[in-house]
Structure formats: structure tokens, C-alpha cells
Amino acid sequence: MDSVEDDRPAVVAPEVYMTDLVLPSQTNYYRTMFGGDAMAIMDKTAAIAALRFCRQPIVTASTERIDFREPIHEAEIIEARARVIYAGRSSLVVRVHVYGENPMVGDLRLCTTGYFCMVAIDPEGQPIPLKNGLLLDDEQAREEWHTGEEIHDTRASRRDRR
Ligand SMILES: CC(C)(COP(=O)(O)OP(=O)(O)OC[C@H]1O[C@@H](n2cnc3c(N)ncnc32)[C@H](O)[C@@H]1OP(=O)(O)O)[C@@H](O)C(=O)NCCC(=O)NCCS
Secondary structure (H helix, E strand, C coil): CCCCCCCCCEECCCCEEEEEECCHHHECCCCEECHHHHHHHHHHHHHHHHHHHHCCCEEEEEEEEEEECCCCECCCEEEEEEEEEEECCCEEEEEEEEEEECCCCCCCEEEEEEEEEEEEECCCCCECCCCCEECCCCHHHHHHHHHHHHHHHHHHHHHHHC
16 A cells, blocks of 8 residues: 555655754743744744655644653754655555654754644645545555554544544
8 A cells, every 4th residue: 555545646754854954942941842843843844845755835733642752852964754644535644753863973863753744735724635646655654654544534533523
């Protein structure tokens, strides 16, 4: 299986990296990074991952399951890594991992994980079909597809119950 319905060409989703430095203005009294600042970097990295995959206009429709596992400290390097893991009819699920790195040591700690749902839209802001399906080219992509599918289907059933 490489995607849902599929007469569409299946393409590989690239992993996208965004790196930044944590400034004092992005930290709290404990000199660790605000969750909202981390989420802004995650959202932007997810959007670039979605755009590089589909080459269509997209919007963020929801954030799902963001876990702040470990703090990222002031003056550390923050690196977000994002990849499309599921392609539905008009929506995508993007997985984002955020690492913290002490620049004097060079250790990489997985600090935050999250999933973002993006929807392809037309000029009127209405959902449109994605041009591409997702090619599952390795074991990790096949495993992550199931997570993305579960997120898509759970959200869809939540909406149906409203
Ligand atoms: C996202 C948006 C285009 C969806 O429009 P809609 O008419 O509700 O969409 P539909 O019910 O027709 O669903 C279309 C697809 O989007 C998905 N979707 C819709 N709302 C969603 C949500 N809140 N979360 C995740 N996926 C969503 C559906 O599952 C469906 O996916 P599929 O085609 O792959 O099966 C619309 O809600 C919107 O414009 N929201 C604002 C987006 C925005 O401004 N983001 C930035 C926030 S600052």
C-alpha cells in the first residue's frame, strides 16, 4: 500500500530540517523555552514539509498530540525535523520531532514530538484534492503511515459526532 485511493502519482516525502538558537525572549523564569515558541517553529517546519511534498497551497487545520517530553534551555540549539507521514484525499498529516542541543557538547535530545494536519485549498479557501499520493519507500515510512492514518480517521470520526 502506498496511499489511499490511488491513481495519483506517488512521491517520496522529504524530511525537512529547521534550526534556530533559543533566545532569552523565548524562555520562562526557569530559562527554558516556552511551548508556544516551540510550536511556532514546529508549525512552520510542518508547513514546509507539506509544501515540498504537494506543491499546492495548504493551511494548518489542526495540531494533534504534542508532547513536551524534555525542556530546551536558553542558548541551546533547537532543531525541528518534519515529514509528511500520511496523505488523504485533501489532507496531510505531518510528524514533527524537535531536538535540543547543548552547543558546547553537541548532544541531541529528542524534546518534543507532535503531529500537524494540513489541508490543500483552492483560491477560495476550500479543500481540494492532493495531486500526489505518498510513496512509502522504507520501513519507517510504512510504520508512520499507520500513525498518520489513525490521526486522520480519529479526527474525522470526532467531526462526524459533532
Ligand atoms: C481546514 C479547512 C480548509 C477545512 O475545511 P472543511 O470544509 O471543514 O473541510 P472538509 O470537512 O471538507 O474536510 C476536508 C479535509 O480536511 C480534513 N480536515 C478538515 N478539518 C480538519 C481539522 N480541523 N483537522 C484536521 N483535518 C481536518 C478532513 O479530514 C478532510 O481530509 P481528507 O480529504 O484527506 O479526508 C477550514 O476549516 C479552514 O480554512 N480552517 C482555517 C485554517 C487556518 O486558517 N489555519 C491557520 C490557523 S492560524
